[in-house]
Amino acid sequence: MKPRRFDYVRPDSTDEAVAVLAEYGDAASVLAGGQSLMAMLNLRVAEPAVLVDISRLMELDYVRVADDKIEVGAAVTQNRLKDWPELAGKLPLVAAALPFVGHFQTRNKGTVCGSIAHADPSSEIPLALATLGGEVVLRSQRGMRVLGAPEFQRGMLTTAREPDELIVAVRFPVQSTQRLAFREVARRHGDFAIIAVAACIEDGHAMRIGVGGMADRPAVLQVAIDGVAAAKDIFVSLARELEGYDDLHASARFRRDLLRQIGPAVVEEALRCAA
Amino acid sequence: MRRVSKDERSRIGFTLNGRAVSGEAEPRMLLTDFLRHVIGATGTHVGCEHGVCGCCTVLIDGVAVRACLTLAVQAEGRAVTTVEALAAPDGTLNALQQAFQKYHALQCGFCTPGILMSFTDYLARNPHPTEDEIREVLSGHLCRCTGYAGIVAAVLAVSCGSPN
Numbered sequence: 001m002k003p004r005r006f007d008y009v010r011p012d013s014t015d016e017a018v019a020v021l022a023e024y025g026d027a028a029s030v031l032a033g034g035q036s037l038m039a040m041l042n043l044r045v046a047e048p049a050v051l052v053d054i055s056r057l058m059e060l061d062y063v064r065v066a067d068d069k070i071e072v073g074a075a076v077t078q079n080r081l082k083d084w085p086e087l088a089g090k091l092p093l094v095a096a097a098l099p100f101v102g103h104f105q106t107r108n109k110g111t112v113c114g115s116i117a118h119a120d121p122s123s124e125i126p127l128a129l130a131t132l133g134g135e136v137v138l139r140s141q142r143g144m145r146v147l148g149a150p151e152f153q154r155g156m157l158t159t160a161r162e163p164d165e166l167i168v169a170v171r172f173p174v175q176s177t178q179r180l181a182f183r184e185v186a187r188r189h190g191d192f193a194i195i196a197v198a199a200c201i202e203d204g205h206a207m208r209i210g211v212g213g214m215a216d217r218p219a220v221l222q223v224a225i226d227g228v229a230a231a232k233d234i235f236v237s238l239a240r241e242l243e244g245y246d247d248l249h250a251s252a253r254f255r256r257d258l259l260r261q262i263g264p265a266v267v268e269e270a271l272r273c274a275a
Numbered sequence: 276m277r278r279v280s281k282d283e284r285s286r287i288g289f290t291l292n293g294r295a296v297s298g299e300a301e302p303r304m305l306l307t308d309f310l311r312h313v314i315g316a317t318g319t320h321v322g323c324e325h326g327v328c329g330c331c332t333v334l335i336d337g338v339a340v341r342a343c344l345t346l347a348v349q350a351e352g353r354a355v356t357t358v359e360a361l362a363a364p365d366g367t368l369n370a371l372q373q374a375f376q377k378y379h380a381l382q383c384g385f386c387t388p389g390i391l392m393s394f395t396d397y398l399a400r401n402p403h404p405t406e407d408e409i410r411e412v413l414s415g416h417l418c419r420c421t422g423y424a425g426i427v428a429a430v431l432a433v434s435c436g437s438p439n
Contacts, residue, residue, distance in 0.1 A: 012276050053346075104339070
Protein backbone atom coordinates (compact mmCIF):
# COMPACT_ATOMS: atom_id res chain seq x y z
CA MET A 1 0.00 0.00 0.00
CA LYS A 2 0.95 3.67 -0.14
CA PRO A 3 1.18 6.13 2.76
CA ARG A 4 -1.50 8.71 3.39
CA ARG A 5 -0.57 12.30 2.62
CA PHE A 6 1.78 14.08 5.01
CA ASP A 7 3.85 17.26 5.06
CA TYR A 8 7.57 16.63 4.75
CA VAL A 9 10.14 18.67 6.66
CA ARG A 10 13.88 18.13 6.44
CA PRO A 11 15.64 20.33 9.00
CA ASP A 12 19.30 21.26 8.47
CA SER A 13 20.28 21.11 12.13
CA THR A 14 19.23 19.57 15.43
CA ASP A 15 18.12 23.04 16.58
CA GLU A 16 15.79 23.27 13.60
CA ALA A 17 14.55 19.71 14.21
CA VAL A 18 13.51 20.42 17.81
CA ALA A 19 11.94 23.72 16.71
CA VAL A 20 9.83 21.80 14.16
CA LEU A 21 8.84 19.24 16.81
CA ALA A 22 7.86 22.09 19.17
CA GLU A 23 5.74 23.55 16.34
CA TYR A 24 3.86 20.35 15.43
CA GLY A 25 3.92 18.28 18.66
CA ASP A 26 2.24 14.91 18.39
CA ALA A 27 1.13 15.54 14.80
CA ALA A 28 4.75 14.89 13.78
CA SER A 29 6.71 11.66 13.46
CA VAL A 30 10.49 11.59 13.32
CA LEU A 31 11.92 9.76 10.30
CA ALA A 32 15.49 8.50 10.65
CA GLY A 33 16.20 5.18 8.89
CA GLY A 34 12.51 4.48 8.38
CA GLN A 35 12.86 0.70 8.56
CA SER A 36 9.92 0.46 10.97
CA LEU A 37 8.19 3.80 10.38
CA MET A 38 8.07 3.61 6.56
CA ALA A 39 6.53 0.14 6.70
CA MET A 40 3.96 1.45 9.19
CA LEU A 41 3.21 4.38 6.88
CA ASN A 42 2.83 2.08 3.87
CA LEU A 43 0.49 -0.15 5.85
CA ARG A 44 -1.30 2.96 7.19
CA VAL A 45 -0.75 1.83 10.75
CA ALA A 46 0.92 5.21 11.33
CA GLU A 47 -0.69 8.35 9.90
CA PRO A 48 1.30 11.40 11.00
CA ALA A 49 0.39 14.81 9.60
CA VAL A 50 4.07 15.77 9.37
CA LEU A 51 7.22 13.75 8.81
CA VAL A 52 10.44 15.24 10.20
CA ASP A 53 13.39 13.71 8.36
CA ILE A 54 16.55 13.74 10.50
CA SER A 55 18.49 11.23 8.40
CA ARG A 56 20.77 13.89 6.93
CA LEU A 57 21.75 15.53 10.22
CA MET A 58 25.51 14.96 10.10
CA GLU A 59 25.86 16.35 13.63
CA LEU A 60 23.96 13.27 14.87
CA ASP A 61 26.04 10.83 12.81
CA TYR A 62 28.71 9.93 15.37
CA VAL A 63 29.88 7.15 17.66
CA ARG A 64 32.06 8.42 20.49
CA VAL A 65 33.56 7.26 23.73
CA ALA A 66 32.58 9.62 26.56
CA ASP A 67 33.67 8.73 30.10
CA ASP A 68 32.79 5.07 30.50
CA LYS A 69 30.03 5.18 27.93
CA ILE A 70 29.67 4.77 24.20
CA GLU A 71 27.38 7.44 22.80
CA VAL A 72 25.65 6.69 19.51
CA GLY A 73 24.01 9.60 17.67
CA ALA A 74 20.52 9.40 16.19
CA ALA A 75 21.67 9.27 12.55
CA VAL A 76 23.99 6.27 13.06
CA THR A 77 22.83 3.20 11.15
CA GLN A 78 22.89 -0.26 12.66
CA ASN A 79 25.52 -1.43 10.15
CA ARG A 80 27.71 1.56 10.89
CA LEU A 81 27.75 0.63 14.59
CA LYS A 82 28.21 -3.06 13.69
CA ASP A 83 31.29 -2.13 11.63
CA TRP A 84 32.70 0.26 14.27
CA PRO A 85 36.18 -1.19 14.94
CA GLU A 86 35.99 -0.81 18.73
CA LEU A 87 32.56 -2.42 19.12
CA ALA A 88 33.65 -5.98 19.94
CA GLY A 89 36.13 -4.74 22.55
CA LYS A 90 33.90 -2.17 24.26
CA LEU A 91 30.38 -3.48 23.75
CA PRO A 92 30.59 -7.22 23.09
CA LEU A 93 26.89 -7.74 23.86
CA VAL A 94 25.89 -5.21 21.22
CA ALA A 95 28.35 -6.84 18.81
CA ALA A 96 26.70 -10.21 19.48
CA ALA A 97 23.15 -8.90 19.09
CA LEU A 98 23.47 -6.61 16.04
CA PRO A 99 23.80 -9.41 13.43
CA PHE A 100 20.28 -10.50 14.49
CA VAL A 101 18.75 -7.06 13.80
CA GLY A 102 16.83 -7.24 10.54
CA HIS A 103 18.92 -7.94 7.47
CA PHE A 104 22.07 -6.55 5.86
CA GLN A 105 19.87 -4.39 3.63
CA THR A 106 17.69 -2.98 6.44
CA ARG A 107 20.67 -2.43 8.78
CA ASN A 108 22.18 -0.26 6.05
CA LYS A 109 19.45 2.29 6.68
CA GLY A 110 17.86 1.44 10.02
CA THR A 111 19.30 3.41 12.93
CA VAL A 112 20.32 2.33 16.42
CA CYS A 113 18.26 5.11 18.02
CA GLY A 114 15.33 4.29 15.73
CA SER A 115 15.11 0.78 17.20
CA ILE A 116 15.13 2.32 20.67
CA ALA A 117 12.43 4.82 19.67
CA HIS A 118 10.24 2.13 18.10
CA ALA A 119 10.42 0.09 21.35
CA ASP A 120 9.32 -3.27 20.02
CA PRO A 121 9.27 -5.68 22.98
CA SER A 122 11.23 -8.37 21.12
CA SER A 123 13.73 -6.06 19.43
CA GLU A 124 17.42 -6.74 20.06
CA ILE A 125 18.87 -3.22 20.50
CA PRO A 126 16.43 -2.13 23.24
CA LEU A 127 17.19 -5.47 24.96
CA ALA A 128 20.95 -4.78 24.82
CA LEU A 129 20.45 -1.22 26.11
CA ALA A 130 18.27 -2.42 28.99
CA THR A 131 20.57 -5.32 29.91
CA LEU A 132 23.63 -3.06 30.02
CA GLY A 133 21.78 -0.31 31.95
CA GLY A 134 22.16 2.27 29.18
CA GLU A 135 20.41 5.59 28.80
CA VAL A 136 18.57 7.68 26.21
CA VAL A 137 19.35 11.36 25.56
CA LEU A 138 16.34 13.51 24.64
CA ARG A 139 16.42 17.10 23.47
CA SER A 140 13.71 19.67 23.09
CA GLN A 141 13.52 23.44 23.18
CA ARG A 142 12.85 23.03 26.89
CA GLY A 143 16.27 21.45 27.37
CA MET A 144 18.02 18.12 27.64
CA ARG A 145 16.77 15.03 29.46
CA VAL A 146 18.61 11.77 30.09
CA LEU A 147 16.51 8.72 30.97
CA GLY A 148 17.65 5.25 31.97
CA ALA A 149 16.43 2.45 29.67
CA PRO A 150 13.63 1.26 32.04
CA GLU A 151 12.37 4.83 32.53
CA PHE A 152 12.41 5.38 28.77
CA GLN A 153 10.80 2.20 27.47
CA ARG A 154 7.40 2.13 29.15
CA GLY A 155 5.61 -0.67 27.34
CA MET A 156 4.59 -2.11 23.99
CA LEU A 157 5.81 0.43 21.38
CA THR A 158 5.49 3.05 24.12
CA THR A 159 8.22 5.33 25.44
CA ALA A 160 8.58 8.33 27.73
CA ARG A 161 9.49 10.64 24.84
CA GLU A 162 7.36 13.80 24.88
CA PRO A 163 5.97 14.91 21.50
CA ASP A 164 8.38 17.86 21.30
CA GLU A 165 11.43 15.77 22.17
CA LEU A 166 13.99 14.31 19.80
CA ILE A 167 16.09 11.30 20.74
CA VAL A 168 19.53 12.69 19.91
CA ALA A 169 21.63 9.76 21.18
CA VAL A 170 21.76 6.61 23.25
CA ARG A 171 24.57 5.72 25.64
CA PHE A 172 25.76 2.19 26.34
CA PRO A 173 28.07 1.69 29.36
CA VAL A 174 31.40 0.15 28.30
CA GLN A 175 31.37 -3.49 29.35
CA SER A 176 33.99 -4.50 31.88
CA THR A 177 34.24 -8.12 30.78
CA GLN A 178 33.87 -10.17 27.62
CA ARG A 179 32.00 -12.93 29.44
CA LEU A 180 28.56 -12.99 27.91
CA ALA A 181 26.20 -14.85 25.65
CA PHE A 182 23.24 -13.89 23.49
CA ARG A 183 20.72 -16.10 21.76
CA GLU A 184 17.35 -15.65 20.16
CA VAL A 185 14.72 -17.79 18.53
CA ALA A 186 12.99 -16.48 15.41
CA ARG A 187 11.07 -18.16 12.60
CA ARG A 188 13.56 -16.87 10.06
CA HIS A 189 16.90 -15.16 10.49
CA GLY A 190 16.34 -11.41 10.69
CA ASP A 191 12.76 -11.59 11.94
CA PHE A 192 11.91 -10.08 15.28
CA ALA A 193 12.80 -12.57 17.99
CA ILE A 194 10.09 -14.76 19.48
CA ILE A 195 12.26 -14.60 22.56
CA ALA A 196 15.82 -13.37 23.08
CA VAL A 197 18.07 -13.93 26.09
CA ALA A 198 21.28 -12.11 27.04
CA ALA A 199 23.56 -12.93 29.96
CA CYS A 200 26.53 -10.76 31.00
CA ILE A 201 28.87 -11.72 33.82
CA GLU A 202 29.76 -8.47 35.57
CA ASP A 203 32.52 -9.66 37.89
CA GLY A 204 33.19 -12.89 39.73
CA HIS A 205 29.90 -12.77 41.64
CA ALA A 206 27.11 -11.10 39.73
CA MET A 207 25.43 -11.54 36.40
CA ARG A 208 22.87 -9.48 34.50
CA ILE A 209 20.22 -11.33 32.56
CA GLY A 210 18.06 -9.66 29.93
CA VAL A 211 14.99 -11.24 28.34
CA GLY A 212 13.12 -9.91 25.31
CA GLY A 213 9.84 -11.12 23.82
CA MET A 214 8.27 -12.25 27.08
CA ALA A 215 6.61 -9.04 28.25
CA ASP A 216 5.73 -5.61 26.87
CA ARG A 217 9.35 -4.51 27.30
CA PRO A 218 12.71 -6.12 28.11
CA ALA A 219 13.00 -7.72 31.54
CA VAL A 220 16.36 -7.34 33.26
CA LEU A 221 17.52 -8.86 36.50
CA GLN A 222 20.77 -9.02 38.40
CA VAL A 223 21.52 -12.34 40.07
CA ALA A 224 24.35 -13.96 41.95
CA ILE A 225 26.36 -16.47 39.96
CA ASP A 226 25.45 -19.79 41.47
CA GLY A 227 25.92 -22.41 38.78
CA VAL A 228 23.72 -23.74 36.02
CA ALA A 229 21.29 -25.63 38.29
CA ALA A 230 20.42 -22.36 40.05
CA ALA A 231 20.04 -20.68 36.63
CA LYS A 232 17.37 -23.25 35.73
CA ASP A 233 15.35 -22.23 38.80
CA ILE A 234 15.76 -18.57 37.91
CA PHE A 235 14.29 -19.10 34.45
CA VAL A 236 11.45 -21.30 35.72
CA SER A 237 10.32 -18.51 38.04
CA LEU A 238 11.01 -15.83 35.42
CA ALA A 239 8.80 -17.66 32.92
CA ARG A 240 6.04 -17.84 35.53
CA GLU A 241 6.42 -14.18 36.45
CA LEU A 242 6.63 -12.72 32.91
CA GLU A 243 3.94 -15.06 31.53
CA GLY A 244 4.73 -14.33 27.86
CA TYR A 245 2.05 -13.33 25.37
CA ASP A 246 0.22 -14.79 22.37
CA ASP A 247 0.79 -13.36 18.93
CA LEU A 248 0.95 -14.53 15.32
CA HIS A 249 4.37 -16.09 15.82
CA ALA A 250 4.08 -17.96 19.10
CA SER A 251 1.78 -18.71 22.02
CA ALA A 252 2.53 -17.51 25.54
CA ARG A 253 3.01 -21.13 26.56
CA PHE A 254 5.59 -21.71 23.81
CA ARG A 255 7.43 -18.55 24.87
CA ARG A 256 7.59 -19.76 28.48
CA ASP A 257 8.87 -23.11 27.33
CA LEU A 258 11.52 -21.50 25.12
CA LEU A 259 12.68 -19.31 27.99
CA ARG A 260 13.03 -22.29 30.35
CA GLN A 261 15.03 -24.18 27.72
CA ILE A 262 17.23 -21.43 26.30
CA GLY A 263 17.82 -19.30 29.41
CA PRO A 264 20.03 -21.82 31.26
CA ALA A 265 21.93 -22.61 28.04
CA VAL A 266 22.74 -18.90 27.59
CA VAL A 267 23.94 -18.62 31.20
CA GLU A 268 26.06 -21.74 30.75
CA GLU A 269 27.59 -20.29 27.59
CA ALA A 270 28.41 -17.02 29.38
CA LEU A 271 29.98 -18.88 32.29
CA ARG A 272 32.14 -20.89 29.89
CA CYS A 273 33.67 -17.71 28.41
CA ALA A 274 37.24 -17.29 29.61
CA ALA A 275 37.58 -14.72 32.38
CA MET B 276 15.28 23.53 5.71
CA ARG B 277 13.30 21.67 3.06
CA ARG B 278 9.54 21.84 3.57
CA VAL B 279 6.99 20.31 1.23
CA SER B 280 3.30 20.42 2.08
CA LYS B 281 1.26 17.29 1.60
CA ASP B 282 -0.49 18.20 -1.66
CA GLU B 283 2.48 19.94 -3.21
CA ARG B 284 4.26 18.26 -6.08
CA SER B 285 7.87 19.34 -5.75
CA ARG B 286 10.71 18.75 -8.18
CA ILE B 287 13.07 16.00 -7.10
CA GLY B 288 16.38 15.41 -8.80
CA PHE B 289 19.09 12.80 -8.30
CA THR B 290 21.62 10.81 -10.27
CA LEU B 291 20.25 7.55 -11.63
CA ASN B 292 22.90 5.15 -12.93
CA GLY B 293 25.26 8.04 -13.60
CA ARG B 294 22.68 10.22 -15.36
CA ALA B 295 20.90 13.24 -13.85
CA VAL B 296 17.13 12.66 -13.67
CA SER B 297 14.29 14.66 -12.17
CA GLY B 298 10.54 14.61 -11.84
CA GLU B 299 7.68 15.88 -9.69
CA ALA B 300 6.26 14.06 -6.71
CA GLU B 301 4.21 14.55 -3.57
CA PRO B 302 6.09 13.93 -0.31
CA ARG B 303 4.38 10.57 0.18
CA MET B 304 5.61 9.08 -3.11
CA LEU B 305 7.88 6.07 -2.56
CA LEU B 306 11.18 5.84 -4.42
CA THR B 307 9.94 2.63 -6.08
CA ASP B 308 6.96 4.41 -7.64
CA PHE B 309 9.07 7.43 -8.57
CA LEU B 310 11.58 5.23 -10.40
CA ARG B 311 8.94 3.16 -12.19
CA HIS B 312 6.14 5.64 -12.90
CA VAL B 313 7.82 9.05 -13.04
CA ILE B 314 11.25 8.17 -14.47
CA GLY B 315 10.13 5.02 -16.31
CA ALA B 316 12.93 2.84 -14.96
CA THR B 317 11.01 -0.40 -14.45
CA GLY B 318 13.96 -2.67 -13.63
CA THR B 319 13.30 -2.16 -9.92
CA HIS B 320 10.42 -4.42 -8.89
CA VAL B 321 7.79 -3.91 -6.21
CA GLY B 322 6.79 -6.90 -4.12
CA CYS B 323 5.55 -6.57 -0.56
CA GLU B 324 5.94 -2.80 -0.16
CA HIS B 325 6.88 -3.09 3.49
CA GLY B 326 10.54 -3.98 3.38
CA VAL B 327 10.32 -7.75 3.71
CA CYS B 328 10.68 -9.30 0.25
CA GLY B 329 13.72 -7.36 -0.99
CA CYS B 330 12.61 -7.09 -4.66
CA CYS B 331 12.97 -3.30 -4.66
CA THR B 332 16.52 -3.19 -3.28
CA VAL B 333 18.58 -0.44 -4.95
CA LEU B 334 21.84 1.30 -4.08
CA ILE B 335 21.74 4.82 -2.65
CA ASP B 336 25.24 6.28 -2.58
CA GLY B 337 26.50 2.74 -3.13
CA VAL B 338 24.61 1.21 -0.18
CA ALA B 339 21.90 -1.43 -0.66
CA VAL B 340 18.56 -0.27 0.75
CA ARG B 341 14.85 -0.92 0.26
CA ALA B 342 13.43 1.56 -2.23
CA CYS B 343 9.91 0.87 -0.88
CA LEU B 344 11.00 2.13 2.55
CA THR B 345 12.49 5.27 1.05
CA LEU B 346 10.59 8.37 0.00
CA ALA B 347 11.45 9.78 -3.42
CA VAL B 348 12.22 13.11 -1.74
CA GLN B 349 14.82 11.37 0.43
CA ALA B 350 16.81 10.40 -2.68
CA GLU B 351 17.20 14.06 -3.57
CA GLY B 352 20.79 14.84 -4.52
CA ARG B 353 21.89 11.24 -4.02
CA ALA B 354 23.36 8.71 -6.45
CA VAL B 355 20.82 5.94 -7.06
CA THR B 356 21.92 2.74 -8.80
CA THR B 357 19.44 0.19 -10.09
CA VAL B 358 19.67 -3.12 -11.92
CA GLU B 359 19.70 -1.27 -15.26
CA ALA B 360 23.27 -0.17 -14.47
CA LEU B 361 24.74 -3.66 -14.29
CA ALA B 362 24.92 -4.75 -17.93
CA ALA B 363 27.18 -2.95 -20.40
CA PRO B 364 25.50 -0.51 -22.83
CA ASP B 365 25.61 -3.18 -25.55
CA GLY B 366 23.65 -5.53 -23.28
CA THR B 367 26.56 -7.73 -22.21
CA LEU B 368 25.75 -9.02 -18.74
CA ASN B 369 28.25 -8.36 -15.97
CA ALA B 370 30.04 -11.18 -14.15
CA LEU B 371 27.40 -11.48 -11.40
CA GLN B 372 24.55 -11.57 -13.94
CA GLN B 373 26.39 -14.16 -16.05
CA ALA B 374 26.88 -16.33 -12.96
CA PHE B 375 23.13 -16.04 -12.21
CA GLN B 376 22.43 -17.24 -15.74
CA LYS B 377 24.94 -20.08 -15.61
CA TYR B 378 23.85 -21.41 -12.19
CA HIS B 379 20.09 -21.11 -12.77
CA ALA B 380 19.84 -18.53 -9.99
CA LEU B 381 16.49 -17.35 -11.30
CA GLN B 382 13.34 -18.75 -12.81
CA CYS B 383 10.60 -16.14 -12.95
CA GLY B 384 13.14 -13.38 -12.24
CA PHE B 385 10.83 -11.19 -10.19
CA CYS B 386 13.11 -11.08 -7.14
CA THR B 387 16.35 -10.99 -9.16
CA PRO B 388 16.90 -7.21 -9.53
CA GLY B 389 16.91 -6.75 -5.75
CA ILE B 390 19.19 -9.71 -5.13
CA LEU B 391 21.67 -8.51 -7.75
CA MET B 392 21.80 -5.06 -6.15
CA SER B 393 22.30 -6.48 -2.64
CA PHE B 394 25.26 -8.53 -3.78
CA THR B 395 26.64 -5.65 -5.83
CA ASP B 396 26.99 -3.74 -2.55
CA TYR B 397 27.99 -6.72 -0.42
CA LEU B 398 30.68 -8.10 -2.75
CA ALA B 399 32.24 -4.63 -3.02
CA ARG B 400 32.70 -4.72 0.77
CA ASN B 401 33.52 -8.41 1.13
CA PRO B 402 34.75 -9.80 -2.21
CA HIS B 403 35.29 -13.37 -0.95
CA PRO B 404 32.39 -14.26 1.35
CA THR B 405 31.74 -17.68 2.85
CA GLU B 406 28.57 -19.57 2.02
CA ASP B 407 27.20 -18.63 5.46
CA GLU B 408 27.83 -14.94 4.78
CA ILE B 409 26.12 -15.21 1.41
CA ARG B 410 23.10 -16.88 3.01
CA GLU B 411 23.00 -14.15 5.67
CA VAL B 412 22.73 -11.45 2.98
CA LEU B 413 20.25 -13.59 1.04
CA SER B 414 18.04 -13.83 4.14
CA GLY B 415 16.95 -10.29 3.27
CA HIS B 416 15.29 -11.55 0.08
CA LEU B 417 12.42 -13.85 -0.75
CA CYS B 418 12.62 -16.08 -3.83
CA ARG B 419 9.74 -18.48 -4.39
CA CYS B 420 11.22 -20.33 -7.40
CA THR B 421 14.79 -21.41 -6.85
CA GLY B 422 15.07 -22.65 -3.28
CA TYR B 423 18.11 -20.32 -3.15
CA ALA B 424 20.67 -23.05 -3.97
CA GLY B 425 21.35 -21.68 -7.46
CA ILE B 426 21.71 -18.14 -6.11
CA VAL B 427 24.25 -19.22 -3.48
CA ALA B 428 26.18 -21.18 -6.14
CA ALA B 429 26.22 -18.18 -8.49
CA VAL B 430 27.51 -15.77 -5.84
CA LEU B 431 30.10 -18.29 -4.64
CA ALA B 432 31.28 -18.82 -8.21
CA VAL B 433 31.62 -15.14 -9.01
CA SER B 434 33.32 -14.34 -5.69
CA CYS B 435 35.85 -17.17 -6.01
CA GLY B 436 36.68 -15.91 -9.49
CA SER B 437 36.63 -19.46 -10.85
CA PRO B 438 33.21 -20.79 -11.71
CA ASN B 439 33.17 -24.57 -11.85
